Amino acid sequence: MADDSATKDDRPGRPPFIPGTPEEYDAVTADPGSHTVVFENEKVRVVRVNVEPGVRENMHTHKWHSVFIISAFPNINYYLEDGTCIPRSGARREGIPAWIEPEGIHAVENIDTRPFEGIRIELKD
Secondary structure (H helix, E strand, O other), X not given: OOOHXXXXXXXXXXXXXXXXXXXXXEHHHHXXXXXXXXXXXXOEEEEEEEEOOXXXXXXXXXXXXXXXXXXXXXXXXXXXXXXXXXXXXXXXXXXXOEEEOOEEXXXXXXXXXXXXXXXXXXXXX
């Protein structure tokens, strides 16, 4: 049986997505340097996420439920729209899929020496 703690969202303070948020906040549009679509159809969008060391993403959202598999999880800061930094719980591990609810405006800053890398599988509603 899989370890449940590893598949739960590791940021209880994660902002919920607010319907009606402008499309320009969509991760792929707002921060194409860190979010690249590798596959998309009418049911799913698969996004490669890569945040290089020292980079802070542009503020963005993820409007769909998703499964996120992080292959490299360095130390990061997670910021809310107002600039508040939310600490991570440490529950998520590299290579273990995590369920993520639709996510409101936020940004990630890589404060480590290695890249943050993962694949986010977004399930279109």
